């Protein structure tokens with residue numbers, strides 16, 4: 001038996017509280033929650049909306065129909081207001097001309113403080129909060145997702161796509177039916193994993209990939225709960241899934257992959273500088289990066305495909321554009337997988353790009369969140385607003401994405417919305433002034449997604465392959481909506497999967 005101290009601890013944690021003890025603990029908890037909810041608006045602060053539910057505040061209303069709820073608050077209170085949501089006071093900034101307030105005050109509005117907590121909860125990455133130097137170095141790796149390094153990643157992507165599709169192209173020309181979201185998840189996971197980590201050489205490649213993918217997708221399903229305040233221990237098998245995935249991504253296991261890309265090599269070198277090579281937490285970092293690279297790419301691919309399948313005029317315009325490019329580059333649609341396109345050629349596909357951007361406009365709820373490190377006044381031409389230490393500030397672009405002043409008939413899917421006079425359209429206006437930011441699925445400022453170029457290239461390549469080699473049709477035409485489970489975290493999933501069918505073109 002351990003000494004007195006640990007025996008005491010054991011008694012405390014293992015024995016259930018007596019009834020009076022439990023009542024006292026509950027009363028104290030409620031008191032603490034009520035005190036937090038009793039907050040009143042101070043002079044200079046934005047309007048405060050906290051409802052009557054302690055802790056939860058307006059979370060239930062927000063969760064039910066986030067966009068309309070925030071738009072209603074905007075009508076009542078203007079473009080800046082503070083809402084209590086699940087124990088957090090969040091000051092929303094809705095006017096796009098006020099977004100730069102977050103950049104101007106970047107010293108007091110911390111990105112890392114917020115993200116490090118999230119990385120700890122979701123992936124068990126602990127060291128980042130105490131080691132700014134490692135954090136800085138890891139951020140430097142993101143350069144390797146652009147420029148020349150991106151060209152190499154693009155080549156790898158095409159090779160990996162070829163590996164996925166070559167077998168399927170040999171199949172006879174009969175229809176195969178599949179669930180669209182599941183189909184997109186499967187392919188995006190495989191090509192992204194192998195492009196970012198290198199290829200699996202083992203004979204049982206397919207089995208290894210599908211096991212990893214299935215575990216990853218189950219883990220990702222739990223993500224919205226993982227980043228809430230619910231302890232991971234209460235989330236069923238989530239902790240064991242997380243552990244299993246981290247174990248798959250340890251230095252020892254990843255050493256078996258062939259042809260590490262530069263970005264992965266550099267990340268691993270940095271991690272080995274700050275941890276011993278065998279440290280489990282190295283795998284946790286890789287899980288975080290893997291999540292960032294696929295979790296939003298999957299639903300984006302889904303929505304782009306879904307809208308194309310639902311809009312024949314979009315499908316035929318995009319198909320024509322791809323055909324013209326393949327013709328002009330001498331790549332006829334012969335048998336076998338023979339497409340090879342450079343970054344410039346992919347970039348010239350403006351109709352395809354506009355389709356992807358339009359899908360992102362309609363389905364992205366990416367929110368830029370910052371932690372307020374000290375009491376602060378956000379000075380603006382319109383109105384100064386004081387924000388409190390410990391609160392969060394959020395730029396919430398979904399409201400901008402459906403602003404009829406910026407996007408005509410915003411509820412409609414228009415595949416050519418981002419095209420003007422045969423070129424990419426980049427000028428959008430509000431109150432007669434040109435907007436610097438009009439589409440923000442990839443975040444803003446210091447935390448803007450470094451993988452955005454790769455993501456768009458990947459989705460373009462996959463759509464080119466699917467549209468070139470396959471006939472595609474939607475099977476069930478039931479209406480689908482966004483599932484707001486991941487509100488504030490990127491691209492929303494659909495509320496149900498949809499059946500579609502595909503066959504190799506004859």
Ligand code: HEM
Nearest residue numbers: 292293296297300366368441442443447449450451454455
């Ligand atoms: C359509 C697909 C994607 C979308 C919509 C997306 C969106 C985002 C957003 C909104 C953020 C910022 C989060 C914040 O402000 O806290 C972010 C961060 C990040 N994304 Fe993406 N992303 C996508 C694909 C990718 C890909 C393919 C990669 C990697 C290859 C990637 C790597 C990252 C990383 C590493 C970060 C963290 C950046 C940091 O710590 O500063 N993303 N992404």
